[in-house]
Amino acid sequence: xxxxxxxxxxxxxxxxxxxxxxxxxxxxxxxxxxxxxxxxxxxxxxxxxxxxxxxxxxxxxxxxxxxxxxxxxxxxxxxxxxxxxxxxxxxxxxxxxxxxxxxxxxxxxxxxxxxxxxxxxxxxxxxxxxxxxxxxxxxxxxxxxxxxxxxxxxxxxxxxxxxxxxxxxxxxxxxxxxxxxxxxxxxxxxxxxxxxxxxxxxxxxxxxxxxxxxxxxxxxxxxxxxxxxxxxxxxxxxxxxxxxxxxxxxxxxxxxxxxxxxxxxxxx
Amino acid sequence: xxxxxxxxxxxxxxxxxxxxxxxxxxxxxxxxxxxxxxxxxxxxxxxxxxxxxxxxxxxxxxxxxxxxxxxxxxxxxxxxxxxxxxxxxxxxxxxxxxxxxxxxxxxxxxxxxxxxxxxxxxxxxxxxxxxxxxxxxxxxxxxxxxxxxxxxxxxxxxxxxxxxxxxxxxxxxxxxxxxxxxxxxxxxxxxxxxxxxxxxxxxxxxxxxxxxxxxxxxxxxxxxxxxxxxxxxxxxxxxxxxxxxxxxxxxxxxxxxxxxxxxxxxxxxxxxxxxxxxxxxxxxxxxxxxxxxxxxxxxxxxxxxxxxxxxxxxxxxxxxxxxxxxxxxxxxxxxxxxxxxxxxxxxxxxxxxxxx
Numbered sequence: 001x002x003x004x005x006x007x008x009x010x011x012x013x014x015x016x017x018x019x020x021x022x023x024x025x026x027x028x029x030x031x032x033x034x035x036x037x038x039x040x041x042x043x044x045x046x047x048x049x050x051x052x053x054x055x056x057x058x059x060x061x062x063x064x065x066x067x068x069x070x071x072x073x074x075x076x077x078x079x080x081x082x083x084x085x086x087x088x089x090x091x092x093x094x095x096x097x098x099x100x101x102x103x104x105x106x107x108x109x110x111x112x113x114x115x116x117x118x119x120x121x122x123x124x125x126x127x128x129x130x131x132x133x134x135x136x137x138x139x140x141x142x143x144x145x146x147x148x149x150x151x152x153x154x155x156x157x158x159x160x161x162x163x164x165x166x167x168x169x170x171x172x173x174x175x176x177x178x179x180x181x182x183x184x185x186x187x188x189x190x191x192x193x194x195x196x197x198x199x200x201x202x203x204x205x206x207x208x209x210x211x212x213x214x215x216x217x218x219x220x221x222x223x224x225x226x227x228x229x230x231x232x233x234x235x236x237x238x239x240x241x242x243x244x245x246x247x248x249x250x251x252x253x254x255x256x257x258x259x260x261x262x263x264x265x266x267x268x
Numbered sequence: 269x270x271x272x273x274x275x276x277x278x279x280x281x282x283x284x285x286x287x288x289x290x291x292x293x294x295x296x297x298x299x300x301x302x303x304x305x306x307x308x309x310x311x312x313x314x315x316x317x318x319x320x321x322x323x324x325x326x327x328x329x330x331x332x333x334x335x336x337x338x339x340x341x342x343x344x345x346x347x348x349x350x351x352x353x354x355x356x357x358x359x360x361x362x363x364x365x366x367x368x369x370x371x372x373x374x375x376x377x378x379x380x381x382x383x384x385x386x387x388x389x390x391x392x393x394x395x396x397x398x399x400x401x402x403x404x405x406x407x408x409x410x411x412x413x414x415x416x417x418x419x420x421x422x423x424x425x426x427x428x429x430x431x432x433x434x435x436x437x438x439x440x441x442x443x444x445x446x447x448x449x450x451x452x453x454x455x456x457x458x459x460x461x462x463x464x465x466x467x468x469x470x471x472x473x474x475x476x477x478x479x480x481x482x483x484x485x486x487x488x489x490x491x492x493x494x495x496x497x498x499x500x501x502x503x504x505x506x507x508x509x510x511x512x513x514x515x516x517x518x519x520x521x522x523x524x525x526x527x528x529x530x531x532x533x534x535x536x537x538x539x540x541x542x543x544x545x546x547x548x549x550x551x552x553x554x555x556x557x558x559x560x561x562x563x564x565x566x567x568x569x570x571x572x573x574x575x576x577x578x579x580x581x582x583x584x585x586x587x588x589x590x591x592x593x594x595x596x597x598x599x600x601x602x603x604x605x606x607x608x609x610x611x612x613x614x615x616x617x618x619x620x621x622x623x624x
Contacts, residue, residue, distance in 0.1 A: 076529060241616075
């Protein structure tokens with residue numbers, strides 16, 4: 001974060017609400033000089049660009065399909081009777097799993113691409129500032145806030161530090177783990193000549209020991225994702241009510257608004 | 269000049285016609301196509317027999333038991349003659365010092381030109397004292413016999429992975445061969461035991477071409493271990509249809525439905541059982557109504573019940589499967605979230621009360 005000379009007109013224009021036109025310009029290139037200028041009730045910052053929002057909801061749907069179909073692959077529905085040729089239930093469940101998996105994988109690759117070309121908020125969950133003591137201090141503050149030990153939340157444009165931490169380790173890395181192990185399992189069925197086997201199964205399965213272990217850890221990954229989803233949704237709703245900025249409306253519209261006029265604690 | 273395989277076979281009273289039939293069968297079972305049958309025949313007529321030392325460490329001899337039941341070729345007529353099996357303490361006639369002297373003789377006389385077949389594995393704890401062969405720890409005999417070997421065949425899951433004697437907590441520290449001998453090419457033929465025809469086909473391939481068949485990354489011959497049981501299982505249509513045996517002796521079991529829910533490890537086991545089958549191609553476990561236990565997979569003995577679809581995870585320090593761990597985690601997190609929400613609501617109500 002470098003100091004940016006204060007050349008624009010002040011961002012806080014109290015006559016218009018939300019003062020979007022100016023806010024967009026400022027929001028992508030904020031420096032400490034703006035502190036105290038952005039973050040009032042009349043500001044709106046464009047945080048979640050349209051591709052990020054569309055990806056979020058497609059990804060959420062894909063994960064829902066993956067979770068349900070994956071659970072029923074491990075613990076199938078009650079047996080059907082009659083002839084094998086009358087049914088194709090497991091086949092459809094597995095198809096849904098694989099189709100949703102490819103949607104999620106391509107979406108995730110797109111999301112990484114967008115982290116590079118999108119605005120700086122698009123990078124946040126991929127690049128936590130692990131070497132910043134201030135950031136770790138922010139995590140501690142957020143934990144204290146969640147344990148009711150601080151009177152109010154800090155004010156951020158993007159994720160609070162604890163959320164960045166959770167998104168990075170609880171979502172990004174879990175997703176990567178599920179993609180790698182998932183493609184390794186897919187490669188087993190696709191056969192040794194497939195690219196999935198060559199690039200994933202061939203080293204992932206020996207790494208874990210054997211195929212059954214990869215299945216088991218892929219299944220643990222499902223539960224890790226469920227835990228993430230519970231915390232993610234709860235935190236979003238709670239922050240929407242308790243924090244000092246907008247949450248749920250932001251991931252629909254993309255705009256972050258604020259509930260009081262005091263300055264931002266962090267412009268990221 | 270040393271005897272060729274063909275010499276030995278003729279001496280055993282095998283007709284040339286039977287010999288050529290064997291060559292065709294071997295070519296077919298190796299997936300080589302008919303034009304390779306003359307190549308195999310030629311090799312057997314001209315090549316001197318490569319001596320094979322067959323050592324036994326910690327094991328149950330099920331590999332030998334399987335091997336001697338090979339039907340194509342019949343072990344009695346062909347394999348024991350075909351192989352110059354110079355040492356195998358289980359089935360050799362000599363015993364004691366005379367038998368042990370053969371190991372020394374082969375190692376010194378055929379430097380770099382004999383195959384070492386290992387059944388079982390060496391225990392390393394207490395300097396290997398848990399397995400004594402001829403008064404010495406097996407690990408010493410193994411290291412000595414491997415020192416001049418051209419290549420090593422690890423028969424069965426014991427030699428390949430460790431198997432039951434390496435099960436937790438592995439008190440004798442039974443160790444698979446490739447972790448003890450690291451400077452020789454090793455082919456793993458896992459299974460408890462491996463399929464008889466797989467064993468004879470692998471040894472035939474090595475003797476015919478004087479090289480290993482193509483191996484996968486873990487050292488298993490791809491021709492037999494490149495697909496899972498599940499991929500070629502004759503009950504696979506029932507799996508895809510969603511037709512499962514729910515309990516032993518139910519209607520599904522009688523109709524031959526998929527054994528997935530009964531813990532069949534076919535979907536995670538690389539072996540040729542569903543294609544080559546056992547006992548001369550008569551049957552294999554799933555065909556007999558019992559799930560695969562995954563005996564050719566590394567660590568199959570430590571994954572919890574053979575009848576569980578989800579197997580145990582040891583990393584959490586408790587014996588639990590992924591669903592138990594996951595549901596516990598979701599329960600704890602769910603309860604924590606609910607409690608947190610309740611406290612939050614109380615706090616908000618109290619704060620609102622303070623303000624008014």
